[in-house]
Amino acid sequence: MACDILQIQQDNSLSCSQKLDKIQNLIQNIGYLPPGGLHHVSDIFEDCVQQEHAKSLETAYLISEETNILASSDLGRGLEAIGTHDINAVNQFTRQKIQGQDLKKAHYLAPLIPHLYRGQENEMASQMPDWYNTYSYFFIRSLKRTIEYYLEDRASKGDFDTELQVVQTELEDIAKTKT
Secondary structure, three states, rough: OOOHHHHHHOOOOOHHHHHHHHHHHHHHHHHOOHHHHHHHHHHHHHHHOOOOOHHHHHHHHHHHHHHHOOOOOOOHHHHHHHHHHHHHHHHHHOOOOOOOOOOHHHHHHHHOOOOHHHOOOOHHHHHHHHHHOOOHHHHHHHHHHHHOOOHHHHHHHHHHHHHHHHHHHHHHEEEEEEO
């Protein structure tokens, strides 16, 4: 199965849209994505994010929905590329997913948040009050996933206290307004 993803990645006759369609079809047909394939999907996201940002984001969500990825998955680089390319579209996508307060939609989106906002913690902090007010369950899950991811990543890459400081400050502000 990971070979299928590698073939999709290496097929230069396919457009980015076609590659993402094939990944979506593969996931929908077999109901999961092989763990070894996530690395290749991440490469596809990085290569295609400029041409197909919205479809890359939808594909990432589908992967999370169907495969229940963890915050520390091999998909991280591609998700970071999606967030870096157009964080406003990520913000809009997130709002759409949590508007209906569907527990499952929030559950599947939360593991993506640490990667989508990586390096853009100020933007994440600016979105947190809206997440809290719109759907506190999503807010809590996203925060939990983000802290887990940063703690795991911190062990291998260094100190992320500065990045988390802005999140901590926003949490304190939210707590003050709710008391």
